[in-house]
Amino acid sequence: MSDAxxxxxxxxxxxxxxxALVARAPSGRWVIALHADVDAAGVITEVSERDLVPQVRxxxxxxxxxxxxxxxxxxxxxxxxxxVRVRRAHDLLLCHAILRxxxxxxxxxxxxxxxxxxxxxxxxxxxxxxxxxxxxxxERDDGIDEVRAQWRGQLTxxxxxxxxxxxxxxxxxxxxxxxxxxxxAAGLPWSTAAHHGILEQQLGxxxxxxxxxxxxxxxxxxxxxxxxxxxxxxxxxxxxxxALHRAGVFVDSTSRWELSRVxxxxxxPLLEYKKLARLFAANGWAWLDEWxxxxxxxxxxxxxxxxxxRWASSGGGALQIPRQLRSAVRADxxxxxxxxxxxxxxxxxxxxxxxxxxxxxxxxxxxLYEGVVRSGAVATRDEAKYAVLGAMYGATTGKSGQLVPRLxxxxxxxxxxxxxxxxxGEQGGVVSTLLGRSSPRPxxxxxxxxxxxSGPDAAGAEESRARSRxxxxxxxxxxFIVQGTAAEWALLWLAEVRxxxxxxxxxxxxxxxxxxxxxxRAHLAFFLHDEVIVHAPIEQAEAVAGILRDAADAATAxxxxxxxxxxxLDVHVAEDAAKGA
DNA sequence: ACTAAGTGCGCG
DNA sequence: AAAGCGCGCACTTAGT
Numbered sequence: 001m002s003d004a005x006x007x008x009x010x011x012x013x014x015x016x017x018x019x020a021l022v023a024r025a026p027s028g029r030w031v032i033a034l035h036a037d038v039d040a041a042g043v044i045t046e047v048s049e050r051d052l053v054p055q056v057r058x059x060x061x062x063x064x065x066x067x068x069x070x071x072x073x074x075x076x077x078x079x080x081x082x083x084v085r086v087r088r089a090h091d092l093l094l095c096h097a098i099l100r101x102x103x104x105x106x107x108x109x110x111x112x113x114x115x116x117x118x119x120x121x122x123x124x125x126x127x128x129x130x131x132x133x134x135x136x137x138x139e140r141d142d143g144i145d146e147v148r149a150q151w152r153g154q155l156t157x158x159x160x161x162x163x164x165x166x167x168x169x170x171x172x173x174x175x176x177x178x179x180x181x182x183x184x185a186a187g188l189p190w191s192t193a194a195h196h197g198i199l200e201q202q203l204g205x206x207x208x209x210x211x212x213x214x215x216x217x218x219x220x221x222x223x224x225x226x227x228x229x230x231x232x233x234x235x236x237x238x239x240x241x242x243a244l245h246r247a248g249v250f251v252d253s254t255s256r257w258e259l260s261r262v263x264x265x266x267x268x269p270l271l272e273y274k275k276l277a278r279l280f281a282a283n284g285w286a287w288l289d290e291w292x293x294x295x296x297x298x299x300x301x302x303x304x305x306x307x308x309x310r311w312a313s314s315g316g317g318a319l320q321i322p323r324q325l326r327s328a329v330r331a332d333x334x335x336x337x338x339x340x341x342x343x344x345x346x347x348x349x350x351x352x353x354x355x356x357x358x359x360x361x362x363x364x365x366x367x368l369y370e371g372v373v374r375s376g377a378v379a380t381r382d383e384a385k386y387a388v389l390g391a392m393y394g395a396t397t398g399k400s401g402q403l404v405p406r407l408x409x410x411x412x413x414x415x416x417x418x419x420x421x422x423x424x425g426e427q428g429g430v431v432s433t434l435l436g437r438s439s440p441r442p443x444x445x446x447x448x449x450x451x452x453x454s455g456p457d458a459a460g461a462e463e464s465r466a467r468s469r470x471x472x473x474x475x476x477x478x479x480f481i482v483q484g485t486a487a488e489w490a491l492l493w494l495a496e497v498r499x500x501x502x503x504x505x506x507x508x509x510x511x512x513x514x515x516x517x518x519x520x521r522a523h524l525a526f527f528l529h530d531e532v533i534v535h536a537p538i539e540q541a542e543a544v545a546g547i548l549r550d551a552a553d554a555a556t557a558x559x560x561x562x563x564x565x566x567x568x569l570d571v572h573v574a575e576d577a578a579k580g581a
Numbered sequence: 582a583c584t585a586a587g588t589g590c591g592c593g
Numbered sequence: 594a595a596a597g598c599g600c601g602c603a604c605t606t607a608g609t
Contacts, residue, residue, distance in 0.1 A: 233605090235603095235604060235605070236604085236605060236606085237587090237588055237589075237604095237605075237606095238588095238605080238606075239605095252594085253588080253589085253594085254588085254589080255588085255589065255590085255594095256589080256590075257595060258594095258595090261595095274589085274590085275590095277603095277604095278589085278590060278591070278603090281602085281603050281604070282590080282591065282601095282602065282603070283591090305600085306599060306600065307599085308598090308599065310593085310599065310600075311600095312599095312600060312601075313600085313601075314601080315601095316601095316602095317591075317592085317601055317602055317603095318592095318601090319591090319592055319593075319600065319601070320590085320591040320592045320593095320600085320601060320602075321591085321592075322590095322591055322592080323591090323592085324591095341593095345593090346593095346598095386596085389596085389597075389598090390596070390597055391597090392597085392598070393596075393597035393598045393599095394596095394597050394598075395596055395597035396596090396597070397594095397596075397597085398594095398595065398596050398597085399595080399596075400595090400596050400597065401596075401597075404597090475597060475598065476598070476599090478597090478598080479597085479598040479599075480598085480599090482598090483593095483598065483599060486593095528592070528593065529592085529593045529599095529600095530593070531593080582609105583608105583609085584607105584608085584609080585606105585607085585608080585609100586605105586606085586607080586608095587604105587605085587606080587607095588603105588604085588605080588606100589602105589603095589604090590601105590602095590603100591600105591601085591602090592599105592600080592601090593598105593599080593600085
């Protein structure tokens with residue numbers, strides 16, 4: 001069942017399947033170039049707009065080539081909509097972003113502005129599909145020659161790397177891009193009825209356009225009474241702050257945290273108002289109208305949207321769905337949701353990256369923080385949490401900052417790794433994740449400030465400002481290696497999950513709103529850094545739970561070959577499965 | 582009327 | 594600015 005060609009690391013052309021490069025012809029038709037490997041001459045097929053989908057379908061069935069395109073973000077959705085799924089791909093834009101900044105290559109990728117993603121938003125949302133005739137433009141320069149040259153350049157760069165880790169990263173990044181589009185196509189099953197129920201219970205009936213919901217209006221009036229300012233708009237921080245000061249509440253900001261430590265009659269209604277205002281503005285009726293159709297929430301995922309390699313998202317705030325609304329996530333009839341998340345992924349990655357045996361020991365079992373307590377570094381779980389987070393984020397003051405030095409004595413290798421990354425960042429250096437994604441170089445303004453501050457006639461203020469910016473960058477690079485490696489683990493996990501789900505038999509009952517490809521297939525429906533949700537036929541719930549665990553083990557083994565580190569999952573099957581089964 | 586920056590809060 | 598990292602989005606205010 002395990003086919004080496006399907007593995008996310010099967011990026012080496014000699015060992016892998018043929019590559020199918022796809023690009024636009026000047027005529028507006030499509031060009032498909034099949035290359036057995038990087039050196040082989042391509043076999044060119046030119047097809048019309050109309051024939052592209054059937055052609056891809058046929059080639060996919062016959063050869064399962066690695067589909068190599070400028071961007072899957074635009075190439076893949078129309079295929080999915082037409083019912084065509086592909087197994088493997090190479091996203092040139094995403095891999096260019098990885099390879100252009102990688103210092104460890106002896107044949108670095110020649111920089112090319114044409115292969116820079118203009119920015120996440122432009123590429124994600126507004127840009128018309130390549131399938132639209134209007135998107136064809138000479139200045140895009142995404143013709144077959146350009147695509148082939150970039151592809152060869154990337155494979156040459158990968159071949160010059162000291163080991164296969166970058167190739168694994170590029171393969172995983174590309175598979176991630178497939179998964180991102182597949183998840184958008186399938187959507188996250190969302191019960192509008194359940195969501196409406198929550199909104200009405202919390203906010204009251206849906207207000208007329210532009211009006212405040214009933215419960216918010218009542219609270220706003222009460223806040224106005226408490227502060228003797230009946231027309232006060234609690235949504236305006238400056239006015240609210242002035243009103244608070246007039247009433248003798250001397251806070252420095254109107255943030256929830258600061259207000260909650262003040263004793264005053266206005267605090268309770270104000271905090272309640274803020275909570276409801278957030279729900280109303282971020283995930284209220286307007287959000288539901290805009291983002292949920294056919295009982296599906298379909299955000300756009302931006303693979304590699306964060307410099308560390310994490311995904312970002314665009315539209316609907318997919319990565320910020322409040323816990324409060326998670327109960328609106330409901331499977332279709334006959335289906336269920338299996339979700340899984342990793343407890344303390346980042347410190348586990350740090351323990352394994354640094355080969356810190358004491359931290360690996362603390363990571364044994366379900367709760368790493370309890371393990372830190374067991375090691376004697378700190379007294380309570382709460383302290384362990386603050387200390388570990390502070391170590392990875394670079395805390396220097398407060399509760400967290402005070403605890404970090406204790407970790408240095410107990411986990412010298414782990415702390416040594418993040419401390420070194422921070423030093424490197426402060427000095428303007430570049431750091432890398434385990435698979436070789438490099439942090440961005442400091443920009444010119446940063447470098448200039450550092451140079452000037454160390455010059456002979458630097459003013460004191462200028463000097464301390466530059467030092468502060470240096471420390472800022474140190475905290476960024478400190479966190480980069482951990483957050484980025486955790487993102488790599490998650491990417492491998494996703495790829496392994498997808499691979500295994502594809503081998504499951506079809507569903508007995510279709511999930512129609514999941515689209516033509518996924519209506520009869522268990523499928524990934526959501527991903528958030530260290531958590532996934534799979535929408536699956538009820539009869540496959542247990543199989544999926546097992547797949548999620550097996551895939552996690554496979555991801556760990558792939559990232560840390562021959563090294564034992566616990567990465568335990570919390571796996572949960574939604575209630576409807578128990579009832580239905 | 583429109584845009585950019587600041588504030589605040591949701592997620593990991 | 595709790596307390597250090599990474600995000601997206603809505604709202605208000607300040608500036609054009």
